[in-house]
Structures are given as structure tokens and as C-alpha cells.
Amino acid sequence: DQQVKQNSPSLSVQEGRISILNCDYTNSMFDYFLWYKKYPAEGPTFLISISSIKDKNEDGRFTVFLNKSAKHLSLHIVPSQPGDSAVYFCAAVAMYSGGGADGLTFGKGTHLIIQP
Amino acid sequence: ETGVTQSPTHLIKTRGQQVTLRCSSQSGHNTVSWYQQALGQGPQFIFQYYREEENGRGNFPPRFSGLQFPNYSSELNVNALELDDSALYLCASSLAGQSSTDTQYFGPGTRLTVL
Numbered sequence: 001d002q003q004v005k006q007n008s009p010s011l012s013v014q015e016g017r018i019s020i021l022n023c024d025y026t027n028s029m030f031d032y033f034l035w036y037k038k039y040p041a042e043g044p045t046f047l048i049s050i051s052s053i054k055d056k057n058e059d060g061r062f063t064v065f066l067n068k069s070a071k072h073l074s075l076h077i078v079p080s081q082p083g084d085s086a087v088y089f090c091a092a093v094a095m096y097s098g099g100g101a102d103g104l105t106f107g108k109g110t111h112l113i114i115q116p
Numbered sequence: 117e118t119g120v121t122q123s124p125t126h127l128i129k130t131r132g133q134q135v136t137l138r139c140s141s142q143s144g145h146n147t148v149s150w151y152q153q154a155l156g157q158g159p160q161f162i163f164q165y166y167r168e169e170e171n172g173r174g175n176f177p178p179r180f181s182g183l184q185f186p187n188y189s190s191e192l193n194v195n196a197l198e199l200d201d202s203a204l205y206l207c208a209s210s211l212a213g214q215s216s217t218d219t220q221y222f223g224p225g226t227r228l229t230v231l
Contacts, residue, residue: 106159
């Protein structure tokens, strides 16, 4: 049973436009959410995170939105650049309930392709 | 500052054999987590070590075991290899054990193929 779902295996966006990557979760104990980016032959790189007490977090071109009632989060990248082409993973953890040692639960990833 | 390193990069084993994968954590990090990433899947949590003790484990059988050393480097051992163990094994280090929002930094992984 997948607790973190990324339903779009791939997404193609034109350079300069907004990229929106979506993620849904089923475990109501999750209270901390992260996005990682992965290039081929490299490990995942942390991008941005959000805790359940917030509904938005921004870092430069990256913004994550959290809708707790819908158990949905999204990552917005504006403007999209060629270097953003990578696989993006959504991850979740029940951090504040002492589940930090349970590790991160990842989705299957979305391959973002930025077209020139 | 040195990042997370893993060795070897690639490994080929046959079914039934045993394998040891190694990880050096980022400087100053005392927590190491291991993940298995099968083809087309996201990373799946195996276990976490904090100050040389296992303090969290995912849904993996006991033939997956680990160690953490005083310098916080770590090993993942897998006994009685099965074909389904073929995957990318990722190590991640962070600053402070459980209940911490400290970021996990990943190494490049070890690609294990079981024939």
C-alpha cells in the first residue's frame, strides 16, 4: 500500500514556464514533508521541506504548498530552467510524533523535462 | 566539507551470496540511514543508525543487517541474496538522530545486481 503517491511519472514543461509537481499521501500521521531532486548517477538532493503547521514554504524559485485536509502537496518551480530537468521525489515522515527514526517514505518520483 | 561517499559503485553477486556495502557519512553527522531503490520505485527505508545503535527499521527481513562505527561510517550487510535484492542502495547521513528535522544528505548509491 503506497502511502505517498506521485501519480505523474513524467512532466514536460517549456523553459521559463511554471512547473507544478503533485504528491498525495494517505497516512494522517505524516507531519513533515520534503522534496528531493535526483540526477542520473547521483543521490537525491534535498530541495525544500514543509511542516504540517504551515501551508506554504518558499525558497527562491521553489515553493511547496501543503493542503492537509486534502492530504496533498505540490512543488512549484518558477521560472523553470534546463538544469531543473531531473526526477523529483516527494517524501514524508511522522517527525513530531516520534517517528523520525522510521525513515522517510518516498513516492515513486516524477521525471521533469524542461524543453528549450 | 566532504559529502556522503559510498563504495563500491557497482557490484554483481549471485543468488545466495552475501554482500557488504559501505558508507562514509558527511563530516559531523552522527546518524546514518540506508534505503533500497528498486527500478522505477522511490527509495524504501531499510534502517537507521544513531551513535552506533540501530534506532529504526523498515519492513526488511533480518538478513538485512548493519553496523555503525565510532567514526559514524556504516555498513549494510545482506545475507542469502535473492534476485529481488537487485537495486540501488542509498546511504544518507544527518546531524541528529530521531525526532529531528535535520536534512538527510544522500550518497550516490551502490548499484547491486544479483544474478
